[in-house]
Structure formats: C-alpha cells, structure tokens
Amino acid sequence: MPIGYGWHNHPVTAPVAEIDIDADLVARLLRAQHPDLADRPLQLVANGWDNVIFKVGDDLCVRLPRREVAVRLIVNEQRWLPTLAPVLPARIPAPVRVGLPGQGYPWPWSVCAWIDGEIAARVPVADRRPVAAALAEFMTRLHVPAPPDAPVNPVRGVPLAVRDEQIQDRLTSGKLAREDELRRLWDELRETPVYAGPPVWLHGDPHPANLVLRGSTLEAVIDFGDITAGDPATDLAAAWLVFDAEGRAAFRAGTEADDATWARARGWALAIGTAIAVFADIHPGLADAGEHAISQVLADHG
Structure with a gap:
C-alpha cells in the first residue's frame, strides 16, 4: 500500500494536538511559500503521535508537527537528512523543500517525496x-x-x-x-x-x-x-x-x-x-x- 513519511495510519491514543491542522491550513501555507504546489489536491494520510501528513498530488507529501515537542525532530531531519541521503543505498525522507512558520502556524514543516511501498x-x-x-x-x-x-x-x-x-x-x-x-x-x-x-x-x-x-x-x-x-x-x-x-x-x-x-x-x-x-x-x-x-x-x- 502507498505510504507517506510516517506510519501512523493505525488508530492510536495519541496526545492531543497543540495545533489544529487541516487541509485549508496546508493549502494556505503552500500558496504563500510554495505557490507552484498550491493547486495540487491534498489528502490527509496520517494524524499521528507527533505529526500530521498530507499527500500533495501524486509524488509529494507535507509533514507538519502537531506538538511543539516534535519541532526539534523535524529540524534535525531538515538539517541532516539531505546530507545523508546521497550516500545511502535506500531512500530516506529527506525534505525536498522546507516550510516556515506562517498563516497562523508557528513551526517549521517539510515537503518530502511520497514513497510507495509496504x-x-x-x-x-x-x-x-x-x-x-x-x-x-x-x-x-x-x-x-x-x-x-x-x-x-x-x-x-x-x-x-x-x-x-x-x-x-x-x-x-x-x-x-x-x-x-x-x-x-x-x-x-x-x-x-x-x-x-x-x-x-x-x-x-x-x-x-x-x-x-x-x-x-x-x-x-x-x-x-x-x-x-x-x-x-x-x-x-x-x-x-x-x-x-x-x-x-x-x-x-x-x-x-x-x-x-x-x-x-x-x-x-x-x-x-x-x-x-x-x-x-x-x-x-x-x-x-x-x-x-x-x-x-x-x-x-x-
């Protein structure tokens, strides 16, 4: 089955989100910061422990922290995964674009490649x-x-x-x-x-x-x-x-x-x-x- 960056497509007793993230917010963030992606269809694919993931078109996804504690994790990934990706023999979810706070959303976020597989x-x-x-x-x-x-x-x-x-x-x-x-x-x-x-x-x-x-x-x-x-x-x-x-x-x-x-x-x-x-x-x-x-x-x- 296709997946995005994250696996929490199972029902889980996750902590309450500190930020309400919906398709409208994601669309506004994309329109303001990555307008070439703004017209792509959005699909919620995971609302997990730390992050919300929307599929963006057929080949990308957006990953946004839903709790402040997860911000450090996404910043680490943004900093280091692009450096590691070229030397590794399998794909990793290195961000292809970086998002900044805006439109009422307070934290950094990432655009990653959509990965198909099981x-x-x-x-x-x-x-x-x-x-x-x-x-x-x-x-x-x-x-x-x-x-x-x-x-x-x-x-x-x-x-x-x-x-x-x-x-x-x-x-x-x-x-x-x-x-x-x-x-x-x-x-x-x-x-x-x-x-x-x-x-x-x-x-x-x-x-x-x-x-x-x-x-x-x-x-x-x-x-x-x-x-x-x-x-x-x-x-x-x-x-x-x-x-x-x-x-x-x-x-x-x-x-x-x-x-x-x-x-x-x-x-x-x-x-x-x-x-x-x-x-x-x-x-x-x-x-x-x-x-x-x-x-x-x-x-x-x-």
Whole structure:
C-alpha cells in the first residue's frame, strides 16, 4: 500500500494536538511559500503521535508537527537528512523543500517525496528475509563517524547501563510475559563491554514499521526522528526486531559486527522490543512487532 513519511495510519491514543491542522491550513501555507504546489489536491494520510501528513498530488507529501515537542525532530531531519541521503543505498525522507512558520502556524514543516511501498511491519516475517542483506548494507553505509554537532539523544546510542532503570521498570511492570527470563538476559547483556569507537550516525529506531518494502526490495528507511550519533549496536537491533533466525543470520553476515557489538545489539532489541510491548495500547499497529522481538531475543543464543 502507498505510504507517506510516517506510519501512523493505525488508530492510536495519541496526545492531543497543540495545533489544529487541516487541509485549508496546508493549502494556505503552500500558496504563500510554495505557490507552484498550491493547486495540487491534498489528502490527509496520517494524524499521528507527533505529526500530521498530507499527500500533495501524486509524488509529494507535507509533514507538519502537531506538538511543539516534535519541532526539534523535524529540524534535525531538515538539517541532516539531505546530507545523508546521497550516500545511502535506500531512500530516506529527506525534505525536498522546507516550510516556515506562517498563516497562523508557528513551526517549521517539510515537503518530502511520497514513497510507495509496504510497511515491513505488515509483511510476514519470513517474507522480510530477502531485504536482510540490503538493510545490513544500509546500516553499514549510515554508520560512519558523525560530526561533533550531530543531534544528541539521551536514550539511543548510549551504553546499555544508562537505560537500566527504565528497562528494570518494564521488566517488573507485570505487562510482559516471561519477565524473569528477560530480566536475567538483560542483567547479562548490560554488562557487555561498552562501545569504544567514534560516535557514528544512527537511525535510532530500527523497528519494522520504519522500513518500506517493495516486493523483495528495501525501498526506504523512514522516520529519522531519533537520529543521533553513538553506538552502532542500537541500529543493529533490527536483527531481532525485524527478522527471524534465518533473516538475522543473513543480516549479520552483511555487517562488520564483532561479538560484543552483536551482544549489545541484542540488548538494544530487548530494550526497544519491551518498550513496544509495554506501550502496545499506544501503538497497537506495532504490538506484534514487540512480541516478535521479545520471542526472538529469548530464542537466540547470541
């Protein structure tokens, strides 16, 4: 199915919007700042957690923050994605135009290319295996040393021990099956030697709802709101979040991960997978992804 930049086409219990965004507002913004797009038809395609997305004609979409907390994320994407896009082997939602506050709307916004494809979270796990090598190549090309002014993210790319309090809370919440097994595994993985290399660019949120497939091809990696620099193990958590054992083996074969990095990646998969599972009522479209990640993390033997 076609998608735009963002995956929240599922009903979610999202925070109340701080700004009312409708087609009339979008049309006025386009007319004032990008008049050559003003006559294109507009279609609301997502009203998600942080952003509203309108399709603009057949090949573009407009993405506007609906909450102030999301403004920093879109500014990071506007600043960095155009730099990264030319060196990556799959598409990313680099803005093709930038919008400014105006017409009563107080924040920056973006015009991005419309991406056709199927969200990997809606594709059977076995059918994702053909993109394992392509995703490994994407991660390898992305994971290059980042500049000192790369965005800072306190919950991605950091040592696993930094996340311990949050993970322990989840593992005693009563919301997860097999909590004792998960706690023992987490206690082991968080002791893995920390990353000692230079901070590299990270996507930061490598779950299957952020991958767009077209058949057996990796079409795009979307939603760079968590973009930051740090330990590449964070992104390599995709091995458990996205794939089964066979796909995971193909993914690892395409990376340069040593055993310590791979162990940390498993820890990150546990961290992200339990977050998805605990907050499944907020993001029901990802509930299966959380359960899948947990089962894969526990079934794997490292």
